[in-house]
Amino acid sequence: MFDMLTKKFSSLFSALTASNTITQSAITDTTNQIREVLLDADVPYSVVDAFLAELSKRVIGEKLVKSLNPGQQFMGHVYDVMCQFMGNTNQQSHIFSVPSTVLVMGLQGSGKTTTIAKLAYHVLQTQKKIKKNGILLASVDFYRPAAIDQLEILAAQVGCSFYRAISTNPVQATTEIMNYAKKIGAQLIFLDTAGRLHIDTTMIQELKIIDDIVQTPHKMLVLDSMTGQESLNVAQAFDQAIGFEAVIFTKMDSDTRGGAAFAFKYMLKKSIIYIGMGEKLADLQPFNPVRTVGRILGKGDLLTLAEKADATIKQSDQERSLKALAKGNFTLEDFANQIDMVKSLGSLSSIMQYLPNMGGAQLSRDTIDKGEKEMRTFRAIISSMTQKERYMPDIIDGSRKMRIAKGAGVTVSQVTTLLERFKQSQQYVKLLKKSGLFKGMFR
Numbered sequence: 214m215f216d217m218l219t220k221k222f223s224s225l226f227s228a229l230t231a232s233n234t235i236t237q238s239a240i241t242d243t244t245n246q247i248r249e250v251l252l253d254a255d256v257p258y259s260v261v262d263a264f265l266a267e268l269s270k271r272v273i274g275e276k277l278v279k280s281l282n283p284g285q286q287f288m289g290h291v292y293d294v295m296c297q298f299m300g301n302t303n304q305q306s307h308i309f310s311v312p313s314t315v316l317v318m319g320l321q322g323s324g325k326t327t328t329i330a331k332l333a334y335h336v337l338q339t340q341k342k343i344k345k346n347g348i349l350l351a352s353v354d355f356y357r358p359a360a361i362d363q364l365e366i367l368a369a370q371v372g373c374s375f376y377r378a379i380s381t382n383p384v385q386a387t388t389e390i391m392n393y394a395k396k397i398g399a400q401l402i403f404l405d406t407a408g409r410l411h412i413d414t415t416m417i418q419e420l421k422i423i424d425d426i427v428q429t430p431h432k433m434l435v436l437d438s439m440t441g442q443e444s445l446n447v448a449q450a451f452d453q454a455i456g457f458e459a460v461i462f463t464k465m466d467s468d469t470r471g472g473a474a475f476a477f478k479y480m481l482k483k484s485i486i487y488i489g490m491g492e493k494l495a496d497l498q499p500f501n502p503v504r505t506v507g508r509i510l511g512k513g514d515l516l517t518l519a520e521k522a523d524a525t526i527k528q529s530d531q532e533r534s535l536k537a538l539a540k541g542n543f544t545l546e547d548f549a550n551q552i553d554m555v556k557s558l559g560s561l562s563s564i565m566q567y568l569p570n571m572g573g574a575q576l577s578r579d580t581i582d583k584g585e586k587e588m589r590t591f592r593a594i595i596s597s598m599t600q601k602e603r604y605m606p607d608i609i610d611g612s613r614k615m616r617i618a619k620g621a622g623v624t625v626s627q628v629t630t631l632l633e634r635f636k637q638s639q640q641y642v643k644l645l646k647k648s649g650l651f652k653g654m655f656r
Protein backbone atom coordinates (compact mmCIF):
# COMPACT_ATOMS: atom_id res chain seq x y z
CA MET A 214 0.00 0.00 0.00
CA PHE A 215 2.84 2.38 0.86
CA ASP A 216 5.13 0.29 -1.28
CA MET A 217 6.94 3.20 -2.75
CA LEU A 218 7.78 4.78 0.59
CA THR A 219 8.75 1.41 1.99
CA LYS A 220 11.18 0.63 -0.78
CA LYS A 221 12.88 4.00 -0.68
CA PHE A 222 13.15 4.18 3.07
CA SER A 223 14.62 0.74 3.47
CA SER A 224 17.42 1.43 1.00
CA LEU A 225 18.03 4.79 2.59
CA PHE A 226 18.37 3.31 6.05
CA SER A 227 20.44 0.34 5.12
CA ALA A 228 23.00 2.78 3.76
CA LEU A 229 22.82 4.78 6.95
CA THR A 230 23.02 1.87 9.37
CA ALA A 231 26.17 0.68 7.67
CA SER A 232 28.09 3.73 8.84
CA ASN A 233 29.53 3.97 12.30
CA THR A 234 29.70 7.69 12.67
CA ILE A 235 27.01 10.20 12.02
CA THR A 236 28.18 13.59 10.96
CA GLN A 237 26.35 16.80 10.27
CA SER A 238 26.81 16.18 6.56
CA ALA A 239 25.42 12.65 6.86
CA ILE A 240 22.35 14.09 8.57
CA THR A 241 21.93 16.77 5.93
CA ASP A 242 22.31 14.18 3.22
CA THR A 243 19.78 11.86 4.76
CA THR A 244 17.35 14.68 5.47
CA ASN A 245 17.53 15.74 1.83
CA GLN A 246 16.87 12.19 0.77
CA ILE A 247 13.90 11.93 3.09
CA ARG A 248 12.56 15.14 1.56
CA GLU A 249 12.85 13.63 -1.89
CA VAL A 250 11.22 10.36 -0.87
CA LEU A 251 8.25 12.15 0.67
CA LEU A 252 7.80 14.54 -2.24
CA ASP A 253 8.00 11.64 -4.70
CA ALA A 254 5.29 9.90 -2.73
CA ASP A 255 3.11 12.97 -3.28
CA VAL A 256 3.18 14.31 0.27
CA PRO A 257 2.36 18.06 0.11
CA TYR A 258 5.31 20.45 0.47
CA SER A 259 4.00 22.05 3.63
CA VAL A 260 3.74 18.68 5.35
CA VAL A 261 7.20 17.60 4.21
CA ASP A 262 8.63 20.83 5.63
CA ALA A 263 6.83 20.42 8.92
CA PHE A 264 7.99 16.82 9.13
CA LEU A 265 11.64 17.68 8.55
CA ALA A 266 11.51 20.62 10.94
CA GLU A 267 10.25 18.33 13.70
CA LEU A 268 12.86 15.71 12.86
CA SER A 269 15.73 18.22 12.94
CA LYS A 270 14.49 19.62 16.22
CA ARG A 271 14.88 16.18 17.78
CA VAL A 272 18.11 15.10 16.16
CA ILE A 273 20.19 18.24 16.38
CA GLY A 274 21.88 18.63 19.71
CA GLU A 275 21.16 15.09 20.74
CA LYS A 276 24.10 13.23 22.20
CA LEU A 277 25.03 10.07 20.45
CA VAL A 278 24.87 7.04 22.67
CA LYS A 279 28.20 5.25 22.43
CA SER A 280 26.86 1.74 22.30
CA LEU A 281 24.39 2.62 19.57
CA ASN A 282 24.73 2.60 15.88
CA PRO A 283 24.04 6.25 14.90
CA GLY A 284 21.91 5.17 11.97
CA GLN A 285 19.66 3.24 14.32
CA GLN A 286 19.42 6.19 16.62
CA PHE A 287 18.43 8.45 13.76
CA MET A 288 15.93 5.93 12.49
CA GLY A 289 14.33 5.80 15.93
CA HIS A 290 13.60 9.50 15.59
CA VAL A 291 12.19 9.15 12.09
CA TYR A 292 9.93 6.42 13.44
CA ASP A 293 8.73 8.59 16.31
CA VAL A 294 8.04 11.63 14.14
CA MET A 295 6.21 9.54 11.54
CA CYS A 296 3.99 8.07 14.26
CA GLN A 297 3.36 11.55 15.56
CA PHE A 298 2.33 12.73 12.08
CA MET A 299 0.22 9.78 11.01
CA GLY A 300 -1.45 9.32 14.40
CA ASN A 301 0.10 7.53 17.32
CA THR A 302 -2.63 4.93 17.64
CA ASN A 303 -2.93 1.25 17.26
CA GLN A 304 -6.39 1.41 15.79
CA GLN A 305 -8.67 -1.56 15.41
CA SER A 306 -12.20 -1.79 14.04
CA HIS A 307 -14.36 1.29 14.34
CA ILE A 308 -17.37 0.90 16.59
CA PHE A 309 -20.65 2.34 15.34
CA SER A 310 -23.19 3.20 18.01
CA VAL A 311 -26.53 1.40 17.73
CA PRO A 312 -29.06 2.39 16.61
CA SER A 313 -27.63 5.01 14.31
CA THR A 314 -27.14 6.13 10.76
CA VAL A 315 -23.88 6.10 8.89
CA LEU A 316 -24.02 8.95 6.39
CA VAL A 317 -21.58 8.24 3.58
CA MET A 318 -20.35 11.20 1.51
CA GLY A 319 -17.77 11.75 -1.19
CA LEU A 320 -17.21 12.66 -4.81
CA GLN A 321 -18.61 10.59 -7.65
CA GLY A 322 -16.57 7.47 -8.26
CA SER A 323 -14.67 7.74 -4.98
CA GLY A 324 -16.06 4.37 -3.91
CA LYS A 325 -19.00 5.29 -1.64
CA THR A 326 -21.40 2.56 -2.74
CA THR A 327 -18.77 -0.18 -2.76
CA THR A 328 -17.46 0.98 0.62
CA ILE A 329 -20.93 0.85 2.18
CA ALA A 330 -21.22 -2.81 1.24
CA LYS A 331 -17.74 -3.51 2.61
CA LEU A 332 -18.54 -1.67 5.84
CA ALA A 333 -21.80 -3.58 6.30
CA TYR A 334 -19.94 -6.82 5.74
CA HIS A 335 -17.18 -5.79 8.16
CA VAL A 336 -19.61 -4.66 10.88
CA LEU A 337 -21.39 -8.01 10.74
CA GLN A 338 -18.10 -9.69 11.51
CA THR A 339 -16.88 -7.34 14.20
CA GLN A 340 -19.99 -6.09 16.02
CA LYS A 341 -21.68 -9.30 17.00
CA LYS A 342 -24.72 -7.55 18.43
CA ILE A 343 -25.66 -6.34 14.98
CA LYS A 344 -27.71 -8.79 12.93
CA LYS A 345 -27.93 -9.07 9.15
CA ASN A 346 -31.50 -7.87 8.97
CA GLY A 347 -30.65 -5.11 11.45
CA ILE A 348 -28.53 -3.42 8.79
CA LEU A 349 -30.39 -1.35 6.24
CA LEU A 350 -28.75 -0.04 3.07
CA ALA A 351 -30.51 2.82 1.29
CA SER A 352 -29.56 5.47 -1.20
CA VAL A 353 -30.50 9.03 -2.04
CA ASP A 354 -28.25 9.10 -5.07
CA PHE A 355 -30.65 10.09 -7.82
CA TYR A 356 -27.90 11.74 -9.78
CA ARG A 357 -26.74 8.59 -11.51
CA PRO A 358 -29.52 6.28 -12.65
CA ALA A 359 -27.90 2.92 -11.89
CA ALA A 360 -26.48 3.92 -8.50
CA ILE A 361 -29.40 2.60 -6.49
CA ASP A 362 -29.54 -0.70 -8.39
CA GLN A 363 -25.85 -1.18 -7.60
CA LEU A 364 -26.56 -0.77 -3.89
CA GLU A 365 -29.47 -3.22 -4.08
CA ILE A 366 -27.25 -5.89 -5.64
CA LEU A 367 -24.57 -5.33 -3.00
CA ALA A 368 -27.13 -5.54 -0.17
CA ALA A 369 -28.20 -8.94 -1.50
CA GLN A 370 -24.56 -10.06 -1.52
CA VAL A 371 -24.06 -9.00 2.09
CA GLY A 372 -27.43 -10.46 3.02
CA CYS A 373 -28.70 -7.33 4.73
CA SER A 374 -31.88 -5.27 4.23
CA PHE A 375 -32.36 -2.77 1.44
CA TYR A 376 -35.00 -0.09 0.89
CA ARG A 377 -35.80 1.87 -2.28
CA ALA A 378 -37.49 5.19 -1.57
CA ILE A 379 -40.57 6.05 -3.60
CA SER A 380 -39.74 9.73 -3.83
CA THR A 381 -36.88 10.76 -6.10
CA ASN A 382 -36.28 13.99 -4.27
CA PRO A 383 -33.21 13.43 -2.06
CA VAL A 384 -34.63 15.32 0.89
CA GLN A 385 -38.04 13.61 0.83
CA ALA A 386 -36.40 10.27 0.16
CA THR A 387 -34.21 10.70 3.25
CA THR A 388 -37.26 11.25 5.47
CA GLU A 389 -38.95 8.27 3.87
CA ILE A 390 -35.89 6.05 4.51
CA MET A 391 -35.61 7.15 8.14
CA ASN A 392 -39.28 6.35 8.70
CA TYR A 393 -38.89 2.95 7.11
CA ALA A 394 -35.84 2.22 9.27
CA LYS A 395 -37.82 3.08 12.39
CA LYS A 396 -40.66 0.82 11.28
CA ILE A 397 -38.45 -2.24 10.82
CA GLY A 398 -36.34 -1.42 13.89
CA ALA A 399 -33.06 -1.14 11.97
CA GLN A 400 -29.92 -1.14 14.13
CA LEU A 401 -27.63 0.52 11.62
CA ILE A 402 -28.62 2.43 8.48
CA PHE A 403 -26.04 3.09 5.79
CA LEU A 404 -27.17 6.04 3.71
CA ASP A 405 -25.52 6.40 0.33
CA THR A 406 -25.49 9.90 -1.13
CA ALA A 407 -24.92 11.48 -4.53
CA GLY A 408 -21.46 12.74 -5.39
CA ARG A 409 -20.30 15.05 -8.16
CA LEU A 410 -17.07 15.10 -10.12
CA HIS A 411 -16.02 18.19 -8.17
CA ILE A 412 -17.23 19.91 -5.04
CA ASP A 413 -20.26 21.94 -6.06
CA THR A 414 -22.75 24.01 -4.16
CA THR A 415 -25.83 21.98 -5.12
CA MET A 416 -24.25 18.84 -3.71
CA ILE A 417 -23.16 20.58 -0.51
CA GLN A 418 -26.60 22.22 -0.03
CA GLU A 419 -28.32 18.88 -0.52
CA LEU A 420 -26.00 17.14 1.94
CA LYS A 421 -26.53 19.86 4.55
CA ILE A 422 -30.29 19.28 4.51
CA ILE A 423 -29.86 15.50 4.60
CA ASP A 424 -27.43 15.88 7.49
CA ASP A 425 -30.04 17.93 9.39
CA ILE A 426 -32.65 15.20 8.94
CA VAL A 427 -30.39 12.29 9.78
CA GLN A 428 -28.61 13.82 12.82
CA THR A 429 -25.79 11.35 13.26
CA PRO A 430 -22.31 11.31 14.78
CA HIS A 431 -21.24 8.90 12.04
CA LYS A 432 -20.59 11.05 9.01
CA MET A 433 -18.01 9.28 6.88
CA LEU A 434 -16.11 10.78 4.00
CA VAL A 435 -14.89 8.45 1.27
CA LEU A 436 -11.73 9.59 -0.52
CA ASP A 437 -10.16 8.12 -3.62
CA SER A 438 -6.45 7.71 -2.90
CA MET A 439 -5.76 7.76 -6.65
CA THR A 440 -6.59 11.45 -6.75
CA GLY A 441 -3.52 12.24 -4.63
CA GLN A 442 -3.28 15.67 -3.03
CA GLU A 443 -6.61 16.67 -4.53
CA SER A 444 -8.26 14.33 -2.02
CA LEU A 445 -6.91 16.54 0.78
CA ASN A 446 -8.58 19.60 -0.76
CA VAL A 447 -11.81 17.65 -1.05
CA ALA A 448 -11.57 16.66 2.61
CA GLN A 449 -10.99 20.27 3.65
CA ALA A 450 -14.00 21.45 1.67
CA PHE A 451 -16.27 18.78 3.18
CA ASP A 452 -14.93 19.49 6.64
CA GLN A 453 -15.73 23.18 6.39
CA ALA A 454 -19.16 22.74 4.83
CA ILE A 455 -20.55 19.71 6.62
CA GLY A 456 -17.96 18.16 8.91
CA PHE A 457 -17.27 14.47 9.26
CA GLU A 458 -16.22 11.92 11.87
CA ALA A 459 -13.50 10.13 9.94
CA VAL A 460 -12.48 9.11 6.44
CA ILE A 461 -11.98 5.98 4.43
CA PHE A 462 -9.33 6.00 1.72
CA THR A 463 -10.25 3.69 -1.16
CA LYS A 464 -8.18 2.11 -3.91
CA MET A 465 -5.10 1.78 -1.73
CA ASP A 466 -4.44 -1.44 -3.67
CA SER A 467 -3.82 0.54 -6.82
CA ASP A 468 -0.57 2.27 -7.62
CA THR A 469 -1.39 5.28 -5.49
CA ARG A 470 1.70 6.94 -4.12
CA GLY A 471 0.20 7.15 -0.67
CA GLY A 472 1.26 10.73 0.11
CA ALA A 473 -2.26 11.97 0.80
CA ALA A 474 -2.89 9.24 3.34
CA PHE A 475 0.46 10.06 4.93
CA ALA A 476 -0.43 13.74 5.25
CA PHE A 477 -4.10 13.34 6.14
CA LYS A 478 -3.97 13.24 9.92
CA TYR A 479 -1.53 16.12 10.17
CA MET A 480 -3.53 18.35 7.83
CA LEU A 481 -7.10 17.52 8.80
CA LYS A 482 -6.61 16.54 12.47
CA LYS A 483 -8.98 13.65 11.88
CA SER A 484 -8.43 9.97 11.40
CA ILE A 485 -8.40 7.55 8.54
CA ILE A 486 -10.34 4.63 9.97
CA TYR A 487 -10.38 2.20 7.07
CA ILE A 488 -8.67 1.68 3.78
CA GLY A 489 -10.15 -0.01 0.72
CA MET A 490 -7.81 -2.61 -0.73
CA GLY A 491 -9.85 -3.95 -3.64
CA GLU A 492 -13.31 -4.27 -5.10
CA LYS A 493 -14.55 -7.26 -3.12
CA LEU A 494 -16.61 -7.20 0.08
CA ALA A 495 -13.72 -8.40 2.23
CA ASP A 496 -11.29 -5.81 0.85
CA LEU A 497 -11.55 -3.34 3.71
CA GLN A 498 -8.97 -3.02 6.47
CA PRO A 499 -8.80 -0.97 9.63
CA PHE A 500 -6.10 1.63 9.16
CA ASN A 501 -3.38 1.29 11.74
CA PRO A 502 -0.90 4.20 11.67
CA VAL A 503 1.72 2.73 14.01
CA ARG A 504 1.83 -0.52 12.11
CA THR A 505 1.95 1.33 8.80
CA VAL A 506 4.94 3.37 9.94
CA GLY A 507 6.67 0.15 10.98
CA ARG A 508 6.10 -1.28 7.55
CA ILE A 509 7.26 1.83 5.75
CA LEU A 510 10.49 1.85 7.73
CA GLY A 511 11.06 -1.85 7.27
CA LYS A 512 10.85 -2.59 10.96
CA GLY A 513 8.79 -5.69 10.45
CA ASP A 514 5.46 -6.17 12.01
CA LEU A 515 6.41 -6.07 15.64
CA LEU A 516 2.94 -5.30 16.81
CA THR A 517 1.53 -8.32 15.05
CA LEU A 518 4.11 -10.32 16.91
CA ALA A 519 3.17 -8.61 20.15
CA GLU A 520 -0.47 -9.51 19.53
CA LYS A 521 0.43 -13.09 18.85
CA ALA A 522 2.43 -13.09 22.05
CA ASP A 523 -0.50 -11.56 23.91
CA ALA A 524 -2.68 -14.45 23.00
CA THR A 525 -0.11 -17.05 23.91
CA ILE A 526 1.79 -15.82 26.91
CA LYS A 527 0.48 -14.99 30.31
CA GLN A 528 0.06 -11.26 30.46
CA SER A 529 2.03 -10.87 33.68
CA ASP A 530 5.07 -12.76 32.40
CA GLN A 531 5.11 -10.74 29.30
CA GLU A 532 4.73 -7.41 31.00
CA ARG A 533 7.46 -8.12 33.47
CA SER A 534 9.79 -9.08 30.72
CA LEU A 535 8.90 -6.25 28.37
CA LYS A 536 9.18 -3.72 31.16
CA ALA A 537 12.65 -4.97 31.97
CA LEU A 538 13.46 -4.65 28.29
CA ALA A 539 12.04 -1.18 28.02
CA LYS A 540 13.96 0.02 31.04
CA GLY A 541 17.12 -1.41 29.64
CA ASN A 542 17.76 -3.47 32.82
CA PHE A 543 17.90 -6.86 31.39
CA THR A 544 18.97 -9.66 33.71
CA LEU A 545 19.71 -13.31 33.11
CA GLU A 546 16.37 -14.01 34.74
CA ASP A 547 14.70 -11.99 31.97
CA PHE A 548 16.87 -13.72 29.44
CA ALA A 549 15.53 -17.06 30.67
CA ASN A 550 11.97 -15.69 30.56
CA GLN A 551 12.54 -14.56 27.01
CA ILE A 552 13.63 -18.04 26.03
CA ASP A 553 10.55 -19.52 27.67
CA MET A 554 8.33 -17.00 25.95
CA VAL A 555 9.84 -17.75 22.60
CA LYS A 556 9.31 -21.44 23.24
CA SER A 557 5.65 -20.96 24.00
CA LEU A 558 5.26 -18.87 20.84
CA GLY A 559 6.50 -21.55 18.51
CA SER A 560 9.69 -22.10 16.65
CA LEU A 561 12.21 -19.37 16.06
CA SER A 562 11.64 -19.53 12.35
CA SER A 563 7.97 -18.71 12.70
CA ILE A 564 8.88 -15.73 14.84
CA MET A 565 11.60 -14.52 12.50
CA GLN A 566 9.09 -13.57 9.86
CA TYR A 567 7.73 -10.85 12.13
CA LEU A 568 11.04 -9.38 13.07
CA PRO A 569 12.65 -6.43 11.37
CA ASN A 570 14.72 -7.39 8.47
CA MET A 571 17.35 -4.68 8.44
CA GLY A 572 19.37 -4.47 5.29
CA GLY A 573 17.84 -7.62 3.90
CA ALA A 574 19.71 -10.17 6.04
CA GLN A 575 18.05 -13.55 5.83
CA LEU A 576 18.67 -16.39 8.25
CA SER A 577 19.18 -19.84 6.84
CA ARG A 578 17.37 -22.91 8.12
CA ASP A 579 20.70 -24.12 9.55
CA THR A 580 21.30 -20.96 11.51
CA ILE A 581 17.79 -21.12 12.92
CA ASP A 582 18.15 -24.77 13.97
CA LYS A 583 21.45 -23.95 15.61
CA GLY A 584 19.85 -21.03 17.38
CA GLU A 585 17.05 -23.17 18.72
CA LYS A 586 19.48 -25.74 20.05
CA GLU A 587 21.57 -23.03 21.63
CA MET A 588 18.55 -21.58 23.36
CA ARG A 589 17.75 -24.92 24.96
CA THR A 590 21.31 -25.14 26.25
CA PHE A 591 21.18 -21.57 27.55
CA ARG A 592 17.96 -22.28 29.35
CA ALA A 593 19.52 -25.28 31.07
CA ILE A 594 22.55 -23.23 32.11
CA ILE A 595 20.46 -20.43 33.59
CA SER A 596 18.38 -23.00 35.50
CA SER A 597 21.46 -24.23 37.20
CA MET A 598 22.45 -20.76 38.46
CA THR A 599 21.51 -19.34 41.83
CA GLN A 600 19.15 -16.36 42.01
CA LYS A 601 22.06 -14.11 42.96
CA GLU A 602 24.09 -15.24 39.96
CA ARG A 603 21.19 -14.49 37.67
CA TYR A 604 20.97 -10.92 38.85
CA MET A 605 24.70 -10.33 39.23
CA PRO A 606 26.43 -12.42 36.59
CA ASP A 607 29.68 -10.55 37.30
CA ILE A 608 30.20 -12.71 40.40
CA ILE A 609 30.41 -15.86 38.27
CA ASP A 610 34.06 -16.87 38.56
CA GLY A 611 35.86 -20.05 37.48
CA SER A 612 34.65 -22.27 40.28
CA ARG A 613 31.04 -21.07 39.96
CA LYS A 614 31.26 -21.73 36.23
CA MET A 615 32.36 -25.29 36.93
CA ARG A 616 29.46 -25.86 39.33
CA ILE A 617 26.93 -24.40 36.86
CA ALA A 618 28.30 -26.41 33.95
CA LYS A 619 28.07 -29.61 35.94
CA GLY A 620 24.51 -28.89 36.98
CA ALA A 621 23.41 -28.16 33.43
CA GLY A 622 25.32 -31.01 31.85
CA VAL A 623 27.39 -28.71 29.64
CA THR A 624 31.02 -27.65 29.35
CA VAL A 625 32.55 -24.64 31.09
CA SER A 626 33.13 -22.96 27.73
CA GLN A 627 29.41 -23.20 26.98
CA VAL A 628 28.74 -21.30 30.20
CA THR A 629 31.25 -18.67 29.11
CA THR A 630 29.54 -18.40 25.71
CA LEU A 631 26.19 -17.84 27.37
CA LEU A 632 27.58 -15.05 29.53
CA GLU A 633 29.11 -13.38 26.48
CA ARG A 634 25.87 -13.68 24.55
CA PHE A 635 24.01 -12.24 27.44
CA LYS A 636 26.29 -9.18 27.50
CA GLN A 637 25.67 -8.69 23.77
CA SER A 638 21.94 -8.93 24.16
CA GLN A 639 22.04 -6.30 26.90
CA GLN A 640 23.60 -4.00 24.33
CA TYR A 641 20.95 -4.93 21.82
CA VAL A 642 18.20 -4.20 24.28
CA LYS A 643 19.60 -0.73 24.87
CA LEU A 644 19.60 -0.19 21.15
CA LEU A 645 16.03 -1.36 20.75
CA LYS A 646 14.97 0.87 23.57
CA LYS A 647 16.61 3.86 21.95
CA SER A 648 15.06 3.10 18.57
CA GLY A 649 11.61 3.59 20.01
CA LEU A 650 10.37 0.13 19.15
CA PHE A 651 8.90 -0.38 22.58
CA LYS A 652 6.68 2.64 22.32
CA GLY A 653 3.06 1.76 21.92
CA MET A 654 3.58 -1.63 23.51
CA PHE A 655 2.50 -0.28 26.87
CA ARG A 656 -0.75 1.52 27.03
Ligand code: GDP
Pocket residue numbers: 319320321322323324325326327328408463464465466467488489490491492496
Ligand atom coordinates in the same frame (compact mmCIF):
# COMPACT_ATOMS: atom_id res chain seq x y z
P1 GDP B 1 -19.28 5.94 -5.87
O1 GDP B 1 -19.58 6.65 -7.13
O2 GDP B 1 -18.58 6.82 -4.91
O3 GDP B 1 -20.45 5.24 -5.26
O4 GDP B 1 -18.18 4.81 -6.25
P2 GDP B 1 -18.38 3.25 -6.47
O5 GDP B 1 -18.59 2.56 -5.16
O6 GDP B 1 -19.39 3.00 -7.52
O7 GDP B 1 -16.91 2.85 -6.95
C1 GDP B 1 -16.35 3.34 -8.15
C2 GDP B 1 -15.37 2.31 -8.69
O8 GDP B 1 -14.27 2.15 -7.84
C3 GDP B 1 -16.00 0.92 -8.82
O9 GDP B 1 -15.57 0.33 -10.02
C4 GDP B 1 -15.43 0.18 -7.62
O10 GDP B 1 -15.37 -1.21 -7.85
C5 GDP B 1 -14.07 0.79 -7.50
N1 GDP B 1 -13.52 0.71 -6.14
C6 GDP B 1 -14.07 1.17 -4.98
N2 GDP B 1 -13.26 0.94 -3.93
C7 GDP B 1 -12.16 0.33 -4.42
C8 GDP B 1 -10.92 -0.14 -3.84
O11 GDP B 1 -10.68 -0.06 -2.63
N3 GDP B 1 -10.03 -0.72 -4.68
C9 GDP B 1 -10.27 -0.83 -6.02
N4 GDP B 1 -9.32 -1.39 -6.77
N5 GDP B 1 -11.38 -0.38 -6.60
C10 GDP B 1 -12.32 0.19 -5.82
Ligand code: MG
Pocket residue numbers: 325326327354360405
Ligand atom coordinates in the same frame (compact mmCIF):
# COMPACT_ATOMS: atom_id res chain seq x y z
MG1 MG C 1 -22.41 5.26 -5.80
